[in-house]
Amino acid sequence: MNGSLHLWLIPLLPFAGFLLNGILGSRLPKWLVTTIALLAPLAAFGVVLSAAQGFFQTGIGSLPYVETCPSPWINAGTLHIDFSLVLDQLSLVMLLVVTGVGLLIHVYSVGYMSDEEGYARYFSFLNLFLFFMTLLVLAGNALLMFVGWEGVGLASYLLIGFYFHKDSAANAGKKAFIVNRIGDLGFLIGMFLLLANFGTLTFSEIGAKLGQDPGWQGGILTVIALCLLLGATGKSAQLPLYIWLPDAMEGPTPVSALIHAATMVTAGVYMIARTHVLFDHSPFALGVVAVIGAATALFAATIGLVQNDIKRVLAYSTISQLGYMFLGCGVAAYSAAIFHLMTHAFFKALLFLAAGAVIHSLGGEQDLRKMGGLWKKMPVTFAMTTVGVLAIAGFFPLAGFFSKDAILYAAFVQGGSGLVLWFVGLLTALLTSFYMFRLWYMAFLGKPRGEVDHPHANPWSMAVPLVILALLSICGGWIGSERFGAFLAPSVGTRSTAGSAQLELILSIAAVVVALLGWFIADLVYRQKPARAAELAEALPGSYSLLAHKYYVDEFYGASVVKPLFAVSHYLLDWVVDKALLGGTAWLLGGTATYAGAILQRWQSGNLRSYAAWLAAGAAALLLFVVVPWATVLAGFGIHLTMAGH
């Protein structure tokens, strides 16, 4: 590749947009704010495209392409951290997704947010997000990745809390940040361990050192991988740290689409793929990744069955789909995981944006129970949602079919425990199909329920991104997982597959059958006899309430962590230790010096002469010391002797 590539422009263009709109936005005319906000991702996307084009012209040998700033970022003692950006197959795919989908969602936001008060603030935060996200993707070392990692968390915090006058929004933003911090602690400790054992945080150097020592398995590598995994579960909303994502739906819907579905939450998957050499050297850590992924996929899907808020259904679906990606990583099928990451970005962004169009038209209504029959009033949105639902359910030949299939296939051919993973994945596919069609039936079909405003048409700026994303959701998988895997192989390695084309076909058919079954059940319950859902809930009150309360996980964390922490801080530390013990001791000691206090009281009078008296006394003491120093020194000796107990 040519040396005139300017990777640093990719993050810095959105950053410039953030600064311009963030500082001057409130004083600029709206069209200028829009122009700045859209130019930033457009230009970044352009740079990524030109880089991709250059790569396809010169061929595979020219990657990875590294760009390093001549002066280091941190250089202290033995620690040396560079600003280095790396473009390889993995970061190229990720960048295309991030800037491409990011651009579409920026465009969509122009229409969606046009009536909002904080228009400039919104776009400056959105640009800030792109800055940190592209930095995360391009980072050549773990610490720079961590900058992007925490930075996207910041952007997420700011955007979830965009409607800051709402307590629920402010709480959700704070919760997201804090839960992510818990994960980030794992990431940090992982970095410390990398520094201690490799002496570097640069990904390529870590890979090279591991390459020299192929027999190095498990042990410290397992610990490092598990620490990094903790970070990934925070950012990608996996068990046990997924609790922030459903609440994050308090943010504006395009934000949910971009940050909390298509891009930021996939950062954990990206991070595992980026550090895959560590995981490859630790079968145990890989197993944990797979189990967490499978468990989260199933767990979130079950909760998704009973949610009534359209965005929350999609949120749990996102958690579940991220679980698929983790499952893919866990069976070392990194390319399949990234493939699913890409297709998921398309169809989940589509679903969220379509849901946004619905919410926008209904004047902010998000409750599925109050929708229904919208297909007549919003035919385009209905068509788009249909594409998204078919894609996520995994119907041939839509994008989700290919990527989900690749992950399930990879799990299956692993054999042994892989079969269990495959079965859980298949079960999740059934549930996914069911709750997505449930959403489809409840929102768009049947009779209109509840009182809604007149749905109004959405502007072109919202329609065009929807159409593009729908096309991508249809065609995005046609490249095929094998060709995609071959492309990514230099970055994430290849795995030998023991299966055959025949087996793959059978598994694919099984997946589609399961999806059809999900549709069929949803049809039974929500179209043919809408009362059946309530009957079902009544028949199984225990299970229903368990699901409706999301397994009481939030309540559990509240009772086991949050409340004890505050109780101990308040009663034990503040009252007993600080006020009673330490304060009491100080008070006792202080009692002996009340006299000094009495003098000090006089200062309050503001009588300047008393300060002068103090200064004079001090000067006199100093003078005494100057004139007869030995007397003072002897006094010092005396005190020393008593102290030492001689």
Place this chain on the structure above:
Amino acid sequence: MNAINQSILTLILLLPLAGAVLVALVPDRRKLPNWIALITALVTFGLTLHLPAHFVLNQGGFQFEINMPWIENPAIFYHLGVDGLSLWLVVLTGLLAPVGVVASWNAITERRKVFYALFLVQQTAMFGVFLSLDLMLYYGFWELSLVPMAVLIAMYGRKDGPKAALKFFLFTFIPSAPLLVAILWLYARTGSFDFVTLQILIAHGNFPAGPLCWIALAFLFAFAVKVPIFPLHGWLADTFSEAPVALAMVVAGKLGLYSMLRFHIGLFPQQALALAPLLIALAVIGVLYGACLALVQRDFWRLLAFAALSHLSLIVLGIYGFTLTGMSGAVFQILSHGVVDGALFLLLGFLYDRYASSQIGDYGGLAGKLPRAATLFVLASLAMIGLPFLSGFVGEFLIFSSTFIGVSRGWAIAASLGVILGAVYMLSLVQHLFYGPESALAASKPAKDIRFGELAILAPLAVLMLALGVTPSLWLPSIQTGVHPPQAKVSAVLPPSVLLLPSFSIPSPGEGQR
């Protein structure tokens, strides 16, 4: 240029004092004292910038040095000098002076002459602490830095000034007495107050080990109270909630931490090393204890006090880990903490000026009314909780990583839990002040966002938070020249400290192996 280099430190030291005299002489009219103080502070800050501009990185030792006999008997020298350790602390002190004046502009309405005169005396005292290389001279400035503080707290306290001043007095003046005795003991043995001479003599073992232990302890005690270190922090919360903002932002931290590095570790490396396990334990306890208490405070000054306890304890952890990385991180973190805490104090001071309450519960929903204040407060809070690319992160990372690798994994992990708690209390504070529905108090007053003059002082602080985070390499090389000597000395004397704490049973190759 040579003449300037010779006299620059004297100029920096005496200019605020001259300003104080001028303030005392002019009439208290038309904010004249304010303007004189502001101009003095700005010019002094300008002078301090001469130091980094002409600091020679690879020279070693002290620069801009001036060493003249002052008093013959006892032999007190007017000995000033700057090295990598004190270089940026002097600049920081210079920077915070105009910040303090602006913070007091509207807060101090009565007896302005006394306030600004003493404020400027305090500046001289702080410069003196950072610059003095003669122990007696240092002690004089150390004491001098306490006097105006106590007087100003008593006179200008918000509600209960004299009581807080008494507490401050008891906590900080009393430990200074053993410090004086210790300095005099050293003089009695050697006939010298000179830092460099004493450093060499102690390193060569010219003192009996037993008494030296007590001497080192006397030094440490005075500094530990001033920082403060848990459990000696009793004065901090009352001082923060009573002291005028301009003084509260400088009262804790840098003087004590600098003195630890220069005089405790610098003079008594072996004794310091022997106490390191204890200090590390207290530091980690302080990090968590301060954070936990910050969680449950209802008054924002007290919250800031316990947050400061938590962050300052982290710096102590970096200092007594005795690694080059950790010590550099510690000094860097002092700078960052000074800037961030200064900005937070300013902003909370503005809120207090406007709404006359420090109860967090009285506030709410201010972001809509005061967007600029909200933005800056969020920025400072993020810098405080160590968001990467803002100032707090670099120091934290250096301290944590060096502790983890070179000292103890268990302590490092325990301390890093403070990172999570830090996010909890700072974001809760942000939420309670600025987000949610507008409170009755917020609705009752007209919205007055940050004015131009206030922005003129806050904007540079904001830029500095960003610059410290993105380009720490502007500061770290010079800082390292200052903390390297004590570290090298310790390593030469004794093997690296091994601490008794549960840690993973993983072989650690240590920092040196690369």
